[in-house]
Structures are given as structure tokens and as C-alpha cells.
Amino acid sequence: MSDNHNLLAEQRRAxxxxxxRRRGGVRVNELTRRLNVSDMTVRRDLDALARQGVLEKVHGGAVPVSGASTHEPGFEAKSALESGAKEDIARAAARLAAPGSAIALSGGTTTYALAQHLLDVPGLTVVTNSLRVADVFHAAQRADGASGGRAPAATVVLTGGVRTPSDSLVGPVADAAIASLHFDTLFLGVHGISAEAGLSTPNLAEAETNRRxxxxxxxxxxxADHTKWGTVGLSTFASLEDVDILVTDGGMPEAVRAxxxxxxxxxxxxDGEADGGEDRRKAGTDRPR
Incomplete structure (x- = not known):
């Protein structure tokens, strides 16, 4: 029961x-009518979102955070957002990692969730600029010994660099290390994605590292979960044409999917639906006509 309540609250807050973000501000009474919940519930949701640093409460409602295009929440704050969707995305994305391949994982809470699903993929070489991602593989190797019944331990290459609020390593050291490498698949988390701005981040140094x-x-x-669509950070580092596959969750509106x-x-x-009562997620793949 509590899980259902948490999921509903998460969807409502999204x-x-x-x-x-779309309207530049909302009023509490508008939200109570649209969401069909009490005034108290809306105010609790606004309090939670304000604590996470993704909006600012004002008298009677809420507005985007000041300087939103340059605001970069910390890892813990971002972890609390859309955790169910990120888990669904991670399960689906893990199926795209071929055994024995060289992959890269950027920083971010969605790639962190993905890393935990990649522990059972054998023979991976993992390049990452995320301290959190590297810790996932390191902790698994310490817990399991050499392999401990899991897939053979991945080889992890952690770039150097300067640490960001998201626990990513960026800057000239990271850029130089990445530029000398080549990998089969990059799993890339983003701050924002849109048709016009492409992939963007509020951190200029991270933008350059992501370009590399x-x-x-x-x-x-x-x-990227559905809340990232339409969000624009300070710096664009890639266009949609640079992307081969987008893995998102079922909350993405159909018009946006099209x-x-x-x-x-x-x-x-x-889509996050149970398949035959088993603990696994179904993923639907849409291709251009």
C-alpha cells in the first residue's frame, strides 16, 4: 500500500x-482542481519539491527556481526525483549492453541506477566519469570476491577531473582521458532534452566533457525520464541527431513520443507494468515509420 502511495505522490509531483516549468508558475488552487486532491496535499508536494531545489514556493503557489538554466541540484536531491521511472529505464537500457563490449556511463542518477543492472553483464569494460557509478562496480567486486557467482567482474576505467555537485568528474583532465578512448556504446544521462536545444546541462565544464x-x-x-523533456540547461552539448536511442519511461506524452x-x-x-505477475519490466520499442 505504501509503495502505491509513493508512486502516486511521485507522479503528482512530476x-x-x-x-x-511550462507556464512559469502555478497557483495552489489551480493544482487542487487539476489533480483532484486537497489543498494540504498540494502544499506538501510543493514543500517536497522546494526541498529538492527544483522549484521555489511563493505566496499561493510556486515558480521555477531562480536562474534555472544554471541551477544544478546535488546527487541526493536528484535521486529523490522519479526514482521509479529511473529504475524502469535502467532495466530496459541494461538490455542494450552487449557482453564483452566497451561501454561508457556518464554521470547522473539514471546512469547510477543503470550501473546496478549491468553487474550481471559479463566481460564489460566500463569507462565512466561518475564516482557513484564506479562505486557500484567496486562495491560489487568487494562483496563477491573475484566473481562470487555473478558475471565476471567488469574492468572499470574512471576518468580524472574536477568533481561536480552531481559527483561527476569534468574538466581538462577528464576531457583528455576520454578523447583518447573509443567505446561501443555510451549511456548518457542528461539534465534536459528538447527538440530545439538538444541535450543540455547547467554546468559548462560538464557540457564539454559530455561532448567528448x-x-x-x-x-x-x-x-532520461519524461520530466527531462522540455528542460533546457545553460549549455547544449549535443543535438538530437547525435542520439541513436532514447530510453525513457511511460510518462512521456504520446505527442512527444511521436x-x-x-x-x-x-x-x-x-512502461513499468508487471509481466505475468513477475518482478520484471516490459519495454516497448517504437521505430520511425
Missing amino acids: LILEEV LVRSARRVVVV EIRERLPELVVA
């Missing part, structure tokens, strides 16, 4: 955040 990651990859897989199908070779939608 809708509130979308409205704030994209250039070094034979295939680019973006992992737009993505026109622009990308492949769209994978992790």
Missing part, C-alpha cells in the same frame, strides 16, 4: 513540476 563522450562513442543511448520518432532512429519506452 506533473506539478512540468506545469511550473559523445564523440568517442559508436552508439549513443540517452537515458515527435521523437520523427527525429531518432529508435525510442524505447519502459
Whole structure:
């Protein structure tokens, strides 16, 4: 029962955040009518979103955070957002990692969730600029010994660099390390994605590091929940044309899915529904007509 309540609250807060970003602000009474919930419930949701740093409460409602295009929440704050959707995306994206391949994982909470699903893929070489991602593989190796019944331990290459609020390593050291490497698939988390601005981040140094990651990859897989669509950070580091596959969740509106199908070779939608009562997620793949 508590899981259902948490999921409903998470979906409701995602809708509130979308409205704030789209309209530049919302009033509490508008949200109570649209969401069909009490005034107290809306105010609790606004309090939670304000604590996460993704909006600002004002008298009678909420507005986007000041300087939103340059605001970069910390890892813990972002982890609390859309956790169910990120888990669905991670399960679906893990199926795209071929055993024995060289892959890269950028920083971010969705790639962190993905890393935990890649532990059972044998023979991976993992390049990452994320301290959190590297810790996932390191902790698994310590817990399991050499292999401990899991797939053979991955080889992890952690770039150097300067640490960001998202626990990513960026800057000239990271850029130089990535530029000398080549990997089969890049799994890329993003701050924002849109048709006009492409893939963007509020951190200028991270933007350059992400550009290097994209250039070094034979295939680019973006992992982004539906709330990232329409969000624009300060710096664009890639266009939609640079993306081979977008893995998102079932909350992505159908109109947006249609737009993505026109622009990308492949769209994978992790719908999060139970399959035959088993603990696994179904993923639907939409291709351009």
C-alpha cells in the first residue's frame, strides 16, 4: 500500500513540476482542481519539491527556481526525483549492453541506477566519469570476491577531473582521458532534452566533457525520464541527431513520443507494468515509420 502511495505522490509531483516549468508558475488552487486532491496535499508536494531545489514556493503557489538554466541540484536531491521511472529505464537500457563490449556511463542518477543492472553483464569494460557509478562496480567486486557467482567482474576505467555537485568528474583532465578512448556504446544521462536545444546541462565544464563522450562513442543511448523533456540547461552539448536511442519511461506524452520518432532512429519506452505477475519490466520499442 505504501509503495502505491509513493508512486502516486511521485507522479503528482512530476506533473506539478512540468506545469511550473511550462507556464512559469502555478497557483495552489489551480493544482487542487487539476489533480483532484486537497489543498494540504498540494502544499506538501510543493514543500517536497522546494526541498529538492527544483522549484521555489511563493505566496499561493510556486515558480521555477531562480536562474534555472544554471541551477544544478546535488546527487541526493536528484535521486529523490522519479526514482521509479529511473529504475524502469535502467532495466530496459541494461538490455542494450552487449557482453564483452566497451561501454561508457556518464554521470547522473539514471546512469547510477543503470550501473546496478549491468553487474550481471559479463566481460564489460566500463569507462565512466561518475564516482557513484564506479562505486557500484567496486562495491560489487568487494562483496563477491573475484566473481562470487555473478558475471565476471567488469574492468572499470574512471576518468580524472574536477568533481561536480552531481559527483561527476569534468574538466581538462577528464576531457583528455576520454578523447583518447573509443567505446561501443555510451549511456548518457542528461539534465534536459528538447527538440530545439538538444541535450543540455547547467554546468559548462560538464557540457564539454559530455561532448567528448559523445564523440568517442559508436552508439549513443540517452537515458532520461519524461520530466527531462522540455528542460533546457545553460549549455547544449549535443543535438538530437547525435542520439541513436532514447530510453525513457511511460510518462512521456504520446505527442512527444511521436515527435521523437520523427527525429531518432529508435525510442524505447519502459512502461513499468508487471509481466505475468513477475518482478520484471516490459519495454516497448517504437521505430520511425
